[in-house]
Amino acid sequence: MPAPVPLPLLEVRNLHKHFPIRAGLFARIREQVRAVDGVSFSIGAGRTLGLVGESGCGKTTVGRTLLRLVPATSGQVVFEGRDLLAQSRHELRLLRRRMQIIFQDPYGSLNPRMTIEQIVGEGLFVHGLARGSRLREEVAALLTQVGLRPEVMHRYPHEFSGGQRQRIGVARAIALRPAFIVCDEPTSALDVSIRAQIINLLLDLQQARGLSYLMISHDLGVVRQISDEVAVMYLGKIVEQAPTEELYNDARHPYTAVLLAAIPIPNPRLRENRRLRVRTAVDDDSVPSPVNIPPGCPFHPRCPLYVAKGRPEPCRTTPPALAPLPGQPDHLVSCHFPNEERYTAGQGQATFEPEPAARQNTA
Amino acid sequence: MQTAPRIESPPHAANATPLLEVADLRTWFQTDAGPAKAVDGISFAIGRGKTLAIVGESGCGKTVTALSILQLIPQPPGEFVSGEIRLEGRNLLAVSPAELRKVRGGSVAMIFQEPGTSLNPVFTIGDQIGEAIRLHRGLPPAEVRGEIVRSLNAVHVSDPERRLAQYPHELSGGMKQRVMIATALSCNPKLLIADEPTTAVDVTIQARILDLLRQIQAERGMSILLITHDLGVVAELADDVAVMYAGKIVERAAVGELFDHPRHPYTLGLFGSLPRVDQKQGRLKAIEGSVPAATQFPAGCRFRERCRWAAPECAQEPPLAELTPGHFVACWKAGEIEPPVEVA
Numbered sequence A: 001m002p003a004p005v006p007l008p009l010l011e012v013r014n015l016h017k018h019f020p021i022r023a024g025l026f027a028r029i030r031e032q033v034r035a036v037d038g039v040s041f042s043i044g045a046g047r048t049l050g051l052v053g054e055s056g057c058g059k060t061t062v063g064r065t066l067l068r069l070v071p072a073t074s075g076q077v078v079f080e081g082r083d084l085l086a087q088s089r090h091e092l093r094l095l096r097r098r099m100q101i102i103f104q105d106p107y108g109s110l111n112p113r114m115t116i117e118q119i120v121g122e123g124l125f126v127h128g129l130a131r132g133s134r135l136r137e138e139v140a141a142l143l144t145q146v147g148l149r150p151e152v153m154h155r156y157p158h159e160f161s162g163g164q165r166q167r168i169g170v171a172r173a174i175a176l177r178p179a180f181i182v183c184d185e186p187t188s189a190l191d192v193s194i195r196a197q198i199i200n201l202l203l204d205l206q207q208a209r210g211l212s213y214l215m216i217s218h219d220l221g222v223v224r225q226i227s228d229e230v231a232v233m234y235l236g237k238i239v240e241q242a243p244t245e246e247l248y249n250d251a252r253h254p255y256t257a258v259l260l261a262a263i264p265i266p267n268p269r270l271r272e273n274r275r276l277r278v279r280t281a282v283d284d285d286s287v288p289s290p291v292n293i294p295p296g297c298p299f300h301p302r303c304p305l306y307v308a309k310g311r312p313e314p315c316r317t318t319p320p321a322l323a324p325l326p327g328q329p330d331h332l333v334s335c336h337f338p339n340e341e342r343y344t345a346g347q348g349q350a351t352f353e354p355e356p357a358a359r360q361n362t363a
Numbered sequence B: 001m002q003t004a005p006r007i008e009s010p011p012h013a014a015n016a017t018p019l020l021e022v023a024d025l026r027t028w029f030q031t032d033a034g035p036a037k038a039v040d041g042i043s044f045a046i047g048r049g050k051t052l053a054i055v056g057e058s059g060c061g062k063t064v065t066a067l068s069i070l071q072l073i074p075q076p077p078g079e080f081v082s083g084e085i086r087l088e089g090r091n092l093l094a095v096s097p098a099e100l101r102k103v104r105g106g107s108v109a110m111i112f113q114e115p116g117t118s119l120n121p122v123f124t125i126g127d128q129i130g131e132a133i134r135l136h137r138g139l140p141p142a143e144v145r146g147e148i149v150r151s152l153n154a155v156h157v158s159d160p161e162r163r164l165a166q167y168p169h170e171l172s173g174g175m176k177q178r179v180m181i182a183t184a185l186s187c188n189p190k191l192l193i194a195d196e197p198t199t200a201v202d203v204t205i206q207a208r209i210l211d212l213l214r215q216i217q218a219e220r221g222m223s224i225l226l227i228t229h230d231l232g233v234v235a236e237l238a239d240d241v242a243v244m245y246a247g248k249i250v251e252r253a254a255v256g257e258l259f260d261h262p263r264h265p266y267t268l269g270l271f272g273s274l275p276r277v278d279q280k281q282g283r284l285k286a287i288e289g290s291v292p293a294a295t296q297f298p299a300g301c302r303f304r305e306r307c308r309w310a311a312p313e314c315a316q317e318p319p320l321a322e323l324t325p326g327h328f329v330a331c332w333k334a335g336e337i338e339p340p341v342e343v344a
């Protein structure tokens, strides 16, 4: 259903977050962890942007920096027309009501000494929006909305399962009627069936309340079900971004292809095709450290297309810009050869070199 | 180098005795709230060179099943209430402690979910693999080093000579996982038990590890007991599948059959809950509720409270019955339920 293009609720422009670290014995010599290294995107009202990538690529840091839970190194975050990073503490407090976060760990993120009523009602209380029996009514209504019985408000977090705690986390996040929620891996600590329940809950709440989400996840299956648009991150940068179905059906960045092809498809008959699975070009699949980001295209030491094309020089020397494909303004790719290969999720095969000729360590 | 898909092969050829047979195994724990019937009367077999996957949500008894085979269950509170675990015909529940030590890490090896927890942080990689080889193969010291390098090569660890001297914290998660597999494989086990071997790693690393297991299995004819909650991983690796719920096996079949014709409502629920990367589904067909605690399994069909087909007869416990040849289902309604989900 092609709706009219909504105004962006949130716009992130060229966001950087560098963590200084001490290197070696000489405390003065400092290196930088470039956790977020120039990220831009926007999210419309009632829309969801999925943010995917391997562990350590900077997803959580994007979420925390744009909420100003940690200070940004540079960049702009415009929320409902105001630059969040330039707001005073007081203004920020008011804006915070409109922006919330749900964490990955449903165990660590709830204070064990507070009752569920205190946890879910804290924001309402602190902002002076409800007290006493009004507060209890509000909390009861919130708990009902996330599928818990209101009576549980007198109990403590340890009495609940992981899925129930995640529901409590969701109730807390929606208490102040936010417009936008950062969901940082909300389902990855959960079991199969509970994960499905929480995905459904987030979808239902979005429908009912017109919420916008930044859905951070390394689970590309979850992201496909919940996002309107998806951004793929690698070493602090977005390397591909497109409307969801476009990304899953016509991925152009070799890294996106590697990620999609790595996911096991629940169909045993596709096993044969697996022989052609896209591989990264080196054996140790670990992501290089964001302290020493490779020169040129940051993905080149692992890139199967780079190997297949005979290691072309620009990949090693010139960082590719994140640019739209010709005629597709909403499909952005950061690769020198975006038209070379295409990849569709679930095919279980890809057109890259099936197996790099030699197992060489390019790193 | 990989094997051809083996999904059409019969679960157990008639002439070969299975490598491992588990019969009516019950592993309970005594708790203040009464007995926790973590594993409560399960039977299965694994053929030589075959992979059996056990799937189910957490708390269904998968890990207790794996630990029972190696008898890594503390007794008390644990207790083997009934059953036999026959490895090449020998009942492991009846052998001496000395024999059992030879089995562990020898003919049966195990890898765990968290690579960090099973590698000792104060020993080098070389020491850890060397220890396993010395213990189980009695090689002269001069030959151990070459064997370690061979083990690391087998799991495609780059630059194995250098890795020997490294400590676990110097390795990435994927490398640690490989070293753990190398340690487990260094004694040429006949059975590898892999408990959620890829749950804690990125999909890219998972794909590599699954490739590796497949390749090593093809080379050595090793059997694998694969424990996972991910039906995608099952589809990649398994020959046979056992679906476990609340301490029981509720459905068992060859992998192709199970994915084509899942019958148990719990199995259908697992398929419906799966957010698929190859399809846009939107809202998922989630199973409501969650697995009860092992001390509180309901009488009758244990899935009853979460089952939308539940009927009065489900107050009686359904037997695991053969619905079609080789396809076993424990559900009174199995014959009537047509899969509402498209799964393959």
Ligand SMILES: Nc1ncnc2c1ncn2[C@@H]1O[C@H](COP(=O)(O)OP(=O)(O)OP(=O)(O)O)[C@@H](O)[C@H]1O
Pocket: A019, A021, A033, A034, A035, A053, A054, A055, A056, A057, A058, A059, A060, A061, A062, A218, A290
């Ligand atoms: N406070 C900090 N000080 C130094 N480095 C940090 C800090 N926080 C994060 N980093 C580093 O920044 C990089 C990005 O981390 P981040 O937590 O954003 O990754 P992520 O994509 O969320 O990963 P995961 O999937 O594992 O959650 C990592 O290399 C991490 O080690």
Ligand SMILES: Nc1ncnc2c1ncn2[C@@H]1O[C@H](COP(=O)(O)OP(=O)(O)O)[C@@H](O)[C@H]1O
Pocket: B029, B031, B036, B037, B038, B039, B056, B057, B058, B059, B060, B061, B062, B063, B064, B065, B077, B292, B293, B294, B295
């Ligand atoms: N030592 C123990 N004492 C009491 N209950 C236990 C013990 N170990 C496991 N259980 C219970 O047995 C059931 C199955 O556990 P487990 O095999 O670890 O599940 P899975 O591996 O399928 O997630 C769970 O309900 C768990 O709480």
Ligand code: SF4
Pocket: A253, A254, A255, A297, A298, A299, A300, A303, A304, A305, A306, A315, A320, A334, A335, A336, A337
């Ligand atoms: S620019 Fe070169 S190295 Fe980078 S992703 Fe494209 S082909 Fe690979």
Ligand code: SF4
Pocket: B264, B265, B266, B301, B302, B303, B304, B305, B307, B308, B309, B310, B311, B314, B318, B330, B331, B332, B333, B334
């Ligand atoms: S026996 Fe009854 S309750 Fe149990 S799974 Fe079958 S239909 Fe559902």
Ligand SMILES: [Mg+2]
Pocket: A059, A060, A061, A184
């Ligand atoms: Mg994170």
Ligand SMILES: [Mg+2]
Pocket: B058, B062, B063
């Ligand atoms: Mg387990």
